[in-house]
Amino acid sequence: xxxxxxxxxxxxxxxxxxxxxxxxxxxxxxxxxxxxxxxxxxxxxxxxxxxxxxxxxxxxxxxxxxxxxxxxxxxxxxxxxxxxxxxxxxxxxxxxxxxxxxxxxxxxxxxxxxxxxxxxxxxxxxxxxxxxxxxxxxxxxxxxxxxxxxxxxxxxxxxxxxxxxxxxxxxxxxxxxxxxxxxxxxxxxxxxxxxxxxxxxxxxxxxxxxxxxxxxxxxxxxxxxxxxxxxxxxxxxxxxxxxxxxxxxxxxxxxxxxxxxxxxxxxxxxxxxxxxxxxxxxxxxxxxxxxxxxxxxx
Amino acid sequence: xxxxxxxxxxxxxxxxxxxxxxxxxxxxxxxxxxxxxxxxxxxxxxxxxxxxxxxxxxxxxxxxxxxxxxxxxxxxxxxxxxxxxxxxxxxxxxxxxxxxxxxxxxxxxxxxxxxxxxxxxxxxxxxxxxxxxxxxxxxxxxxxxxxxxxxxxxxxxxxxxxxxxxxxxxxxxxxxxxxxxxxxxxxxxxxxxxxxxxxxxxxxxxxxxxxxxxxxxxxxxxxxxxxxxxxxxxxxxxxxxxxxxxxxxxxxxxxxxxxxxxxxxxxxxxxxxxxxxxxxxxxxxxxxxxxxxxxxxx
Numbered sequence: 038x039x040x041x042x043x044x045x046x047x048x049x050x051x052x053x054x055x056x057x058x059x060x061x062x063x064x065x066x067x068x069x070x071x072x073x074x075x076x077x078x079x080x081x082x083x084x085x086x087x088x089x090x091x092x093x094x095x096x097x098x099x100x101x102x103x104x105x106x107x108x109x110x111x112x113x114x115x116x117x118x119x120x121x122x123x124x125x126x127x128x129x130x131x132x133x134x135x136x137x138x139x140x141x142x143x144x145x146x147x148x149x150x151x152x153x154x155x156x157x158x159x160x161x162x163x164x165x166x167x168x169x170x171x172x173x174x175x176x177x178x179x180x181x182x183x184x185x186x187x188x189x190x191x192x193x194x195x196x197x198x199x200x201x202x203x204x205x206x207x208x209x210x211x212x213x214x215x216x217x218x219x220x221x222x223x224x225x226x227x228x229x230x231x232x233x234x235x236x237x238x239x240x241x242x243x244x245x246x247x248x249x250x251x252x253x254x255x256x257x258x259x260x261x262x263x264x265x266x267x268x269x270x271x272x273x274x275x276x277x278x279x280x281x282x283x284x285x286x287x288x289x290x291x292x293x294x295x296x297x298x299x300x301x302x303x304x305x306x307x308x309x310x311x312x313x314x315x316x317x318x319x320x321x322x323x324x325x326x327x328x329x330x331x332x333x334x335x
Numbered sequence: 336x337x338x339x340x341x342x343x344x345x346x347x348x349x350x351x352x353x354x355x356x357x358x359x360x361x362x363x364x365x366x367x368x369x370x371x372x373x374x375x376x377x378x379x380x381x382x383x384x385x386x387x388x389x390x391x392x393x394x395x396x397x398x399x400x401x402x403x404x405x406x407x408x409x410x411x412x413x414x415x416x417x418x419x420x421x422x423x424x425x426x427x428x429x430x431x432x433x434x435x436x437x438x439x440x441x442x443x444x445x446x447x448x449x450x451x452x453x454x455x456x457x458x459x460x461x462x463x464x465x466x467x468x469x470x471x472x473x474x475x476x477x478x479x480x481x482x483x484x485x486x487x488x489x490x491x492x493x494x495x496x497x498x499x500x501x502x503x504x505x506x507x508x509x510x511x512x513x514x515x516x517x518x519x520x521x522x523x524x525x526x527x528x529x530x531x532x533x534x535x536x537x538x539x540x541x542x543x544x545x546x547x548x549x550x551x552x553x554x555x556x557x558x559x560x561x562x563x564x565x566x567x568x569x570x571x572x573x574x575x576x577x578x579x580x581x582x583x584x585x586x587x588x589x590x591x592x593x594x595x596x597x598x599x600x601x602x603x604x605x606x607x608x609x610x611x612x613x614x615x616x617x618x619x620x621x622x623x624x625x626x627x628x629x630x631x632x633x
Contacts, residue, residue, distance in 0.1 A: 071497030072489060122452060127423070127444030146425030147500050150448070151493050154420060154455070158488030161459055165480040175473040182463040182480065190456030191370060195449050199369030202445050 038325040040332060046322055047084075050092060050102075054085040057106045058113065061163055074144040074152035075159070079117050082135045087112040087229040090326075094230035094247060097313070097320040100237020107169035108181055108236055111160040112229045115189050118156035119198070119225075121149055128202065161186070173236060181232040188228030197221025204287050214287040215256070223255025230323075246312050250323060253309040257330045260302035263288040264334045267295070302331045336623035338630060344620055345382075348390060348400075352383040355404045356411065359461055372442040372450035373457070377415050380433045385410040385527040388624075392528035392545060395611070395618035398535020405467035406479055406534055409458040410527045413487050416454035417496070417523075419447055426500065459484070471534060479530040486526030495519025502585045512585040513554070521553025528621075544610050548621065551607040555628045558600035561586040562632045565593070600629045 038046065062076055088109030092102035124131040124139040126146060131139050141149035163169055164185065170178050187193060197220025204213055230251045234244050267290050289298040306327045313324035336344065360374055386407030390400035422429040422437040424444060429437050439447035461467055462483065468476050485491060495518025502511055528549045532542050565588050587596040604625045611622035 068489065068494075069497065070501060071494060075489070122448055125425070125445075125448065127425075127439075127448050141425075147423075148497060150420055150423065150425050151497050151500070154451075155489045155493040155497075157452070157455060158484050158493060161480065161484040162488055165477050165484065167477070167481070175477050178477060179463050179465070179473050182459065183465070186456050186459040186463065190460055191366065191373070191453045195453040195456060196366075196369060199367065199446065199449050199453075202449070203368060 038321045040325065040329055043322070043325040043329055046325075047089060050089045051085045053092075053103070053106070054088040054109060054113070057088075057110050061107070061110050061169075062114075062159070070144060070148060071151055071155055074140055074148050075155045077143060078121050078134075078140050078152065079114065079156065081137055083113075083117075085113060087116050087225065090226060090229040090323075091233035093320075093322045093326070094233025094239075095237030096233075097230075097247065097316050097323055098234045098237045098239030098243045099319060100233070100239070102233075102237075104173070105233045105236045107163055107166070108185075108232050109229065111164045112185065112225070112232070114156040114160040114163070115185070115194075116225060118153040118160070119189075119194055121153040121156070123198065125149060128198070157189070170236075177235050177238075181235045184228050184231050184235065188224040193220050193224030193228070194222075197224065201287065209287045209292050211292045214289060214292050217287055218256060218259040219252070222259055223252060226255045226258065227251025243316060246316060247323075250309050250312040250327070253305045253312070254327050254330060257302050257305040257309065257327070260289045260298055260305070261330050261334050263290055264295070264298060264302070268334070299331075299334070302334070306331050336619045338623065338627055341620070341623040341627055344623075345387060348387045349383045351390075351401070351404070352386040352407060352411070355386075355408050359405070359408050359467075360412075360457070368442060368446060369449055369453055372438055372446050373453045375441060376419050376432075376438050376450065377412065377454065379435055381411075381415075383411060385414050385523065388524060388527040388621075389531035391618075391620045391624070392531025392537075393535030394531075395528075395545065395614050395621055396532045396535045396537030396541045397617060398531070398537070400531075400535075402471070403531045403534045405461055405464070406483075406530050407527065409462045410483065410523070410530070412454045412458040412461070413483070413492075414523060416451040416458070417487075417492055419451040419454070421496065423447060426496070455487070468534075475533050475536075479533045482526050482529050482533065486522040491518050491522030491526070492520075495522065499585065507585045507590050509590045512587060512590050515585055516554060516557040516587075517550070520557050521550060524553045524556065525549025541614060544613055545621075548607050548610040548625070551603045551610070552625050552628060555600050555603040555607065555625070558587045558596055558603070559628050559632050561588050562593070562596060562600070566632070597629075597632070600632070604629050 058079060062079060065072060091105050091109035091112055095105040096102050120134060121140045123129050124134055125141055132142050133139060140152055144152065164182050197217050200217045201221055204217060207213065227248060230247050231244060234247050293301065309327035310324045313320040313327060356377060360377060363370060389403050389407035389410055393403040394400050418432060419438045421427050422432055423439055430440055431437060438450055442450065462480050495515050498515045499519055502515060505511065525546060528545050529542060532545050607625035608622045611618040611625060
């Protein structure tokens with residue numbers, strides 16, 4: 038799969054995900070402002086990378102991607118909740134996200150806080166909904182829930198965000214940067230792939246390979262984002278650039294320099310692509326996706 | 336079971352819950368401030384009513400209470416997360432809770448926000464942990480997760496908190512008060528009983544009876560709390576009193592008067608006690624608990 042084919046694949050999958058999200062969180066005036074706030078951020082754009090990775094994870098182990106859509110959509114809700122809370126005045130205090138006003142700028146701080154809580158809980162409602170996972174082995178559904186919530190929680194995203202918050206007062210170093218990003222963004226990306234693979238019927242070997250793959254693309258994504266932020270590619274980022282550096286945030290280029298950061302990113306995606314190749318033709322999208330991560334920064 | 340016996344029962348159960356919580360969230364310096372913040376609020380006292388109700392729900396259908404402890408503790412984490420977020424400046428902006436500083440007053444706003452997120456996700460990590468629910472039917476574990484997260488989310492607690500937030504600007508009326516409290520506090524109390532009953536092996540009839548029981552004690556608890564707040568019993572409430580009335584919050588006495596609120600509370604606990612009696616001797620604690628709710632206000 039070359040990068041043109043990958044773009045078609047990503048576009049098609051993204052449409053499938055959009056439709057599914059609209060089914061799982063349909064418009065409903067009766068549910069008031071809290072529901073409006075939840076939908077505002079969920080439908081404010083985004084690449085839908087986590088649901089796409091979830092489906093690709095299922096595919097890579099021979100499962101049916103459409104059967105794990107509910108899980109991918111739950112992942113997207115968790116991702117969106119994390120963005121809403123991250124943007125709040127108590128954390129990053131951002132006014133814009135993906136070119137539009139952040140949730141609390143539109144709905145107020147209290148409602149935005151609750152909209153985040155609502156999306157996080159709704160993700161679990163969806164994941165444990167017997168109508169959503171018809172015919173799936175309940176043991177595997179529980180296993181997927183465990184993977185997802187562990188990645189979202191203290192040992193994953195929440196832990197990473199906390200370290201990031203505390204890191205603002207500290208001098209950046211490689212160990213801290215790696216800790217923060219492995220947890221803050223890497224854990225959920227990896228979990229997206231793994232839950233798809235678990236629900237898709239993957240065996241232990243396949244799941245271990247995908248875990249290795251996930252940890253590498255998780256870091257590579259962060260390095261690429263850091264590089265794009267530095268390169269000032271406002272269009273690709275959909276937000277004001279140079280922002281992370283200005284805040285003295287922990288970034289890869291800040292601790293290892295631009296050249297070394299780029300080389301590390303390239304090595305990680307090469308390793309990830311090789312891991313995907315080991316899984317055979319079904320994992321071609323994952324291989325192409327890995328290679329594409331650093332392409333964006335060329 | 337008279338009220339003296341009930342107090343012994345509640346005391347004993349509370350100790351069991353404290354021990355279990357310490358097992359599920361043990362001290363661990365390596366996990367940093369975020370974990371400290373999560374534990375600060377989880378171990379800041381509290382009656383542990385939800386875990387006790389969860390165990391009593393299992394008992395009432397002939398199940399073993401200690402086998403649902405993990406679920407009761409997950410409930411307590413969800414309850415604690417909701418208190419942390421509720422106290423934040425964006426919502427109630429409270430400095431004290433149960434006589435001690437609120438989470439954000441000790442750890443800062445960002446960390447408190449994340450500590451709430453951490454407890455909510457940790458509840459699901461615990462609920463879906465195969466080590467925690469050894470030997471339980473995975474279908475029933477999923478069912479319990481569904482009940483818990485629905486009660487915690489948009490259709491339950493989050494929805495109720497949002498309505499409460501918006502209600503601050505509106506004139507209180509009975510319909511709104513009922514909507515808010517059924518969702519904000521009632522849903523989670525009922526879910527505590529129901530998850531216990533589901534995991535305890537309850538049948539549909541038993542679960543329906545407990546749902547009716549739960550909805551009644553949920554409202555009665557809120558009425559009793561409103562009355563205690565008005566009566567200014569600072570000791571029983573563990574926080575400054577008259578606070579709700581001062582904020583123009585939706586309370587039962589405010590919309591129906593003191594006498595009518597008290598009568599409604601008494602009717603609800605009588606009905607709840609009768610429903611518990613219908614379940615037989617195993618539900619005696621639930622009967623006694625219902626009757627005790629309004630006793631506190633005498």
